[in-house]
Amino acid sequence: MFVQLVKLAHARSGDKGDTANVGLIALKDEIYPLLVREVTADRVKHHFKGICKGEVERFELPNLGALNFLLHESLGGGGTLSLMTDAQGKTFSTALLRMEIELSEDEAQSLEVG
Amino acid sequence: MKEKIRIAAGQGFWGDLPDAPVRQVEGGPIDYLMLDYLAEVTMSIMQKQRSRDPSAGYAKDFVPLMKQILPACVERNIRVTANAGGVNVEGCASAVREVARELGLAGKVRIGIVTGDDIMPSIEGMLARGIELRNMDTDEPLSTVRDRIQSANVYLGAAPMVEALDRGAQIVITGRATDTGLTLAPLMHEFGWAADDWNKLSAGTIAGHIIECGAQASGGNCQYEWRSVPNLANVGFPIVEASPDGTFVITKHERTGGWVIIPSVKEQLVYEMGDPHEYITPDCVADFTTVQLEYEGRDRVRVFGIEGRPATEFFKVSISYSAGYKAVGTLVYSWPEAYDKAQAADRILRGRLDRMGLKFDQILTEFVGASASHGPLAGLPSPDIPEVQLRVGVRSEDRSAVERFTKEIAPLVLTGPPGVTGFAGGRPKVEEIVAYWPALIPKSEIVPRVEIIEA
Helix, strand or coil: EEHHHHHHHEEEEEEEEEEEEEEEECHHHHHHHHHHHHHHHHHHHHCCCCCCCEEEEEEEECCCEEEEEEECCCCCCCCCCCCCCCCCCCCCEEEEEEEEEEEEEEHHHHHHCC | CCEEEEEEEEEEEEEEEECCHHHHHHCCCCCCCCCCCCHHHCHHHHHHHHHHHHCCCCCCCCHHHHCCCHHHHEEEEHHHEECCCCHHHHHHHHHHHHHHHCCCCCCCEEEEEECCCCCHHHHHHHCCCCCCCCCCCCCCCCCHHHHEEEEEECCCHHHHHHHHCCCCCCEEEEEEEEEHHHHHHHHHHHHHHCCCCCHHHHHHHHHEEEEEEHHHCCCCCCCCHHHHHHCCCCCCCCEEEHHHHHHEEEEECCCCCCCCHHHHHHHHHCCCCCCCEECCCCCCCEEEEHHHHEECCCCEEEEEEEEEECCEEEEEEEEEEEEEEEEEEEEECCCCCCCCHHHHHHHHHHHHHHCCCCCCCCEEEECCCCCCCCCHHHCCCCCCCCCEEEEEEEECHHHHHHHHHHHCCCCCHHHCCCCCEECCCCCCCCCCEEEEEEEEEEEHHCCEEEEEEEE
């Protein structure tokens, strides 16, 4: 079954030039491996279609139960060049939390997100 | 050596809560107050100010703040690190010295002036010698924008700040320097950490990263359980309580609002993060994948286990340059059919701009209330949406084109779709774009300077 990330994780995003970074943090330790499995760079790139024009890189921080994504060419030039309301990428965090991932019935049940 | 050092974040950016640093001083015991005044393009603003007035070019707000807190700082031996110096660190220090004398603190305050970051005067010479200062993102050489450069400053690290503290400075004022350095320097000074103790330097750097955005670590912008964050009206900015072994606790003053919990600290740890294995600073390369967190009590998160690697041979340079002009205009469309009306207005506006033959490098239309933050992920708005703000921005090298655009917004009220309001702000302003050019420069090219003056 499909579960929206907002039920599984919290997030914060920021900017580095024209790149938005999104940190995705598991709400419980046992959720982290599921994020690693399901929230791939490719899927994130697909999720941000029309927004992220460059590559997506993914980094793992198992010590924090977190993944860090870099969404290149997402901020309309970034900084002062950008015309976007969210030139600093501060709402990319919640945009990522809209994404749905597939969990087995058992996984969803044990996490009580079924 | 003190057993523990408390470093309080005073502000997360220039324009943060004006009271925050005062409340940090008055709210409980602290040893240091760190303040960040420099966003990426702040230096260009300060360069302009100095070109009009040689005594200007630093963060003016810092001076009245010092007037407010200096007596308490002197009495309780609280030291201050701040990059408030901008492009005129000497000017800033003189103004602070004046304040100290006015407060009757003559002879009691030493001010450290850290300079050497400003390489604007040396740019031509460097380019001539083949130091290309290539853009770290696009790899273009700086020569492509050489006649548009407005400022050029190296991010100095903790080392010169440590020297200033070692030489007795109570207030250390820098120009461009890393925010993390403002926190790391006091730790190196107090605990005698060697410049090649990479693990400890990384710990101090990460401590700095956690508090450098102020309340963003202590309950502000907290996506985790945001409704439950207590009393944000009275949010306490974070404090690092550091030990000589490199471990530290993130906390805040008692009887303040906000919270310091593992999720809030994690959110700040991943903020503005690139490759977590390699967080590069002038002082070290910190590894965020080694950070361990545990609770030590209410609003006390202990941070330990941090490791890092040697610093690189380079400083990062922040260069700003003129990159054209932009303007943004907005109008609000109300029910019924608010979204359709806003879209129609956008088409009409663009039709007029086209007809006039105005050329823009970019035109961007957004519908605030519908899709400005999440774009296509927001889907279509509800047909009954009460109102939508049409927001159109343009960017061009041609100032007159942008200026002409600004005159096309208000007329839409009488010459466009109905149900429109939100134009009373007047004509949008044309803004000069100052863009940011990040580059690297060999450390051997830069000579940081430390001067101590006394009130």
